[in-house]
Amino acid sequence: MIPASTRTSFLSKLFIVATLFLCAAFNSQAQQIEIVIVGSAHGNGGSDADYRPVIDKLKNYKPDMVFGEYLSSEDQKVAIAAGHLSSKSINKKMDFLQARDTKGAAKKVNTAKAYEALSKFAYHHKTRMELARSLYLNHDRGNAEYQFYVLEQQMQEKFEKSEQAYFGKLFGGVDTLRKVGLIRKNSEYQRIFFPLVYELGHDRIYAADCQKYEAAWNEASRKAQAAIKKMNEAAKADSASAAGLAVKARQRYTASANERMKGIDYTSYNFLNSDLYAELDEVVNFMGGPRFFQEPGYPKAEIQEMLQLWEKRNQGICENIIRQAKEKGATKVIVGVGASHRKGMEEIFAKMPDVILVNYIDLP
Template structure:
């Protein structure tokens, strides 16, 4: 009996130690800020970000997607109406959802690991992922299918139509060839032969954030009209100085876009300031001006910070649960400054931003 008690204590001690190591295990992050839309005919040099990510040799790629569990836990989502339409589209096609979807999804991943060119099985996986609200990984499978589409025979085209709709209609489920996933993060994952894109978004604060945004927007319009009516005031000069600086930053962005270097620009402090002006109505640079909706902006900043903290916590927790030591994080560029700051302050985490990383 004494032996078994000792063995139990050793086992418990080992598990506790292992868990502790896992919680604090070192994690390196390559942080890539990107645009949500590069246009139908981009001139962007996507290899700038892709090659750096491949040289980083990550164990996982994180995208700005919700996990199915996090999506299902929401009482409201900013894009719910569009998502419901996409789900209704697939439901109307009539292809059945497996009785035990998670077991089915696991089997499909295992099968495709061995036979990656079983296109019809990949179609079934994509369908099951979407219908179980794993939209990020469904999108990744849509991307892979889109790349494989030229090799489809008549039977595969018919299967695609039956399961997901006509092969040229993936836009009905939100698939876009213009976004950062299609052009940067899915190619990275595909080249590295990663099965999944890891989710990390946090939308728990969407409702109060939206309310704060709507309120601030209406008040800012009143402020803007008022301040532009008196061009001789000190407040107007402060306001105009910010407008001029914003316009100068816009010109830098335009120049980068034309040169095919927008992603590079989106990973600079100049972009951070530009998006700070735009997303938060001038932010702290206009605090104290008469009529400026400072309280509204502060509310926006509060919920924006909470969201970004949640995203960072998701990245670190899920990377460590996965046993990953190096990960690429792909996110909309407006998150860059705050998320990088939060991640750098987290114990055991080392962050490399895109432009500063030199393999």
């Protein structure tokens, strides 16, 4: 017969093991994150009304977080220091804001307190103006642009005379902000994701981008472009050569692709998130891509190097999203990125056990 003390000890251990098992199971469930990647266009013509169905579709999904193809404040500082391609444009906008902030007031803004004040009363217009300026000067480009959107689209009509004058003093008015590029009328954010964030009642958009490999990517792209140019020159000199056959193969595919793309509606965003777009995108934006690797005259090695760096960037973006979603305890997120990223990111997320992918087209 097992002594009572032994039975008690055994049952206690069994209870601990069972508890740990249940906790592990609970944590595993809690870590699951549902993700909708919205492959987007960086230029979006037409009117705001054209994109209303897209906003409504995403809003009905009720995400906990919305991510954009922005760098975090820390990563943007690093990118600018490294001479990222966008640095010149960003620095120009910062110079504009600093020139209108001669006393350096933006650096003194307490961001946390500004957000708190606006959460209690959204019509502290001067606070929002100061927050927008401070965010941009402190390298939070995504949320600065979001605040400029709110000021322009949601609050401007409610400004009192003193607030309108203050807006003019800080920014020179809406037309000036558009001219400088702090408001980008046809961006996917201004058309879709900023209205979405606002209507969801979220106070910010989250940064997803990764630019650790930008310098290597630029070098690989340069090499790939040079190799494509060399192939085209060889094809021109001898159309029957391997290079000539590779060029002809690309031309045949391009002609076919042009036919398949006739009559496509871009504003619904369905095409940008379709298998057809992913197929065509490799050819158009990646100089042909794997489809032509079997062609002896095609510069496979150079294109592969470029694509590998693109995959690394996608990997970094996916990791940024998962990290932040877990930190916030989010279970449903929307990610707005250029459509060329979507397929690669979905392939990366599909390998993660704690991720459930939902295609934009499948949303009701």
